[in-house]
Amino acid sequence: MTSLLEISGVHAGYDKTEILHGVSLHVPAGGVAAVLGHNGAGKTTLLRTAVGLLPVKKGTITFDGEEVSSLSPHARVARGFGYVPQGQQSFAQLSTRDNLQLVADGRARGKQLIAEALDTFPALTSLLDRKAGLLSGGQRQQLAIARALITSPRLLVLDEPTEGIQPNVVAEIEGIISSLAQRGDLSVLLVEQHVGFSLRASDVYSVLDSGRITHSGVSGASADAEVSEALAI
Numbered sequence: 001m002t003s004l005l006e007i008s009g010v011h012a013g014y015d016k017t018e019i020l021h022g023v024s025l026h027v028p029a030g031g032v033a034a035v036l037g038h039n040g041a042g043k044t045t046l047l048r049t050a051v052g053l054l055p056v057k058k059g060t061i062t063f064d065g066e067e068v069s070s071l072s073p074h075a076r077v078a079r080g081f082g083y084v085p086q087g088q089q090s091f092a093q094l095s096t097r098d099n100l101q102l103v104a105d106g107r108a109r110g111k112q113l114i115a116e117a118l119d120t121f122p123a124l125t126s127l128l129d130r131k132a133g134l135l136s137g138g139q140r141q142q143l144a145i146a147r148a149l150i151t152s153p154r155l156l157v158l159d160e161p162t163e164g165i166q167p168n169v170v171a172e173i174e175g176i177i178s179s180l181a182q183r184g185d186l187s188v189l190l191v192e193q194h195v196g197f198s199l200r201a202s203d204v205y206s207v208l209d210s211g212r213i214t215h216s217g218v219s220g221a222s223a224d225a226e227v228s229e230a231l232a233i
C-alpha cells in the first residue's frame with residue numbers, strides 16, 4: 001500500500017514546550033492508521049500538527065507526495081484534509097439540517113453531498129429538525145463526521161470519535177469508520193483509546209507515549225497483546 005500521508009521525524013508543540021519529539025508514521029492510501037496512547041501522550045497535538053493548526057518545528061509532513069508542512073490549515077483542507085476534533089463539535093443552537101447545510105453552502109454538488117452524508121448516517125435523517133445541542137453524544141459524533149464528509153475529504157482525521165459515547169453506539173461508529181475505509185477513495189487517521197476498536201478498524205497502528213512512537217505495526221487481533229502490553233493494560 002502506498003501512503004497518502006507521511007509524517008517524518010516531526011517535532012511540534014506549544015510555544016516553547018515541545019510535545020512531539022520526532023514522530024514518524026504513515027496513513028496508507030485508502031486505509032486507516034490508528035494512533036493509540038494514554039491521556040496526555042500527545043495524540044491531539046499530533047493531529048493538530050498534521051492538519052496545520054500547530055507548526056512543525058522540525059521534520060516533514062507529506063500529503064500525496066507533496067510536502068505540506070508549512071501550508072495553512074485552509075490550504076490543507078483544499079488538498080483534501082477533513083478534521084473532526086474531539087468533542088463532536090457542531091453548532092448547538094442550529095438544527096442538524098442547518099449544520100449540514102452550512103458546510104454544503106457554496107459547494108457545486110452541495111445537495112448531493114448532503115444526501116450522500118445522510119446515506120452514510122441514515123440515523124440523522126429523522127433528526128434533521130432537531131437542534132444539534134439536543135442530540136446524544138453518538139448522534140453528535142455522526143453529525144460531526146457527516147459534516148466533514150460533505151467537504152469530500154481524501155483524508156479524514158478523527159480525534160477520539162468514541163469519547164463519551166455509550167458502548168452500543170461505539171460499535172456503530174466502528175462499523176461506519178470501517179465502511180468508510182472500504183470506499184477506497186478515503187483514508188483515515190484515527191486517534192482512539194479503545195484498543196480493540198482501533199485494531200479492528202485500522203490497517204496499521206502506532207502507540208504514542210510521551211511524544212514518541214514506541215510501537216507500530218500492522219493491525220489485527222495478533223497486535224492486541226503487543227499494544228495492550230505497550231499501554232500496560
Ligand SMILES: Nc1ncnc2c1ncn2[C@@H]1O[C@H](COP(=O)(O)OP(=O)(O)OP(=O)(O)O)[C@@H](O)[C@H]1O
Nearest residue numbers: 014017019037038039040041042043044045046086
Ligand atoms: N494549548 C496547550 N498549551 C500547552 N500545553 C498543552 C496545550 N494543549 C495540550 N498541552 C499539553 O500537551 C501534552 C499532550 O496533550 P494532548 O492533548 O496532545 O494529549 P492526548 O494524548 O491527546 O491526551 P487525551 O487523550 O487526554 O486527549 C499534555 O501534557 C498537555 O498538557
